[in-house]
Amino acid sequence: MSRIGKLPIKIPANVDVTFNGNDIIVKGKFGTLSNQLPNGLGIERTNDSLLLSLKEETRNTRTLYGLYRTLINNMVLGVSNQFNITLNLKGVGFRGSVQGKSLVLSLGFSHPVQMSIPEGITVEVVQNTTLNLKGCDKENLGIFAAKIRSWREPEPYKGKGIIYQGEIIRRKAGKSGKK
Known part of the structure; x- marks a missing residue:
């Protein structure tokens, strides 16, 4: 039981x-x-x-x-x-904004990424690099946050990407120099 x-x-x-x-x-x-x-x-x-x-x-x-x-x-x-998920955009030129019912992200691609915000979820952008997602349905909120994060998952060398608040990225050492 x-x-x-x-x-x-x-x-x-x-x-x-x-x-x-x-x-x-x-x-x-x-x-x-x-x-x-x-x-x-x-x-x-x-x-x-x-x-x-x-x-x-x-x-x-x-x-x-x-x-x-x-x-x-x-x-x-x-x-x-309401449930709350905070995403941080780490990288040179990475920023986000809300335009109407869509989220516009600049993530280093040649074009901005536009995503429509699902019903029941609100997105607040703080200082261009922090996204606060709020919603009453925990499942839909988590799925939407994962879709946003899938555009730039954090990479282990410089730590650039979209990172959940409090997430720890394991960093790798880069190339060793010539000897």
């Missing part, structure tokens, strides 16, 4: 959770998220918390038990507080 799945999910005062059958809808001040439970899992509501339960104990439902508890918890946290 999953230790994580047994934990209750605390619901803040400003969040509304409704479920009918296997569909779960979570509404808060930052948006609305929905998910669908597998058939073997059930959900119960107490005063200010949710508790996931196993309807049938099979190997498949036991593996999904902790996963869906975490997914529902992330939905509750996202609509109440």
Whole structure:
């Protein structure tokens, strides 16, 4: 039995959770998220918390038990507080800007890179080289950050590229000189 799945999910005062059958809808001040439970899992509501339960104990439902508890918890946290990812652009001439509903990045290519910003995600550019991404859906936010990072992953010699806040890049020694 999953230790994580047994934990209750605390619901803040400003969040509304409704479920009918296997569909779960979570509404808060930052948006609305929905998910669908597998058939073997059930959900119960107490005063200010949710508790996931196993309807049938099979190997498949036991593996999904902790996963869906975490997914529902992330939905509750996202609509109440929003998730935040910070990306740093390191390199000569690397900069970013937001133009309408698109993100424009100068990453050393012969052309600027334009990416459309998905619905529910906001991008803030600080000092041209720091991108703050905010959104209530943790999965979509992570996918969008990974797409941005895939344009220039950090390289190990000079450390140039798009780097997550707090990420440590292992550096290599360059060529050794002639002897």
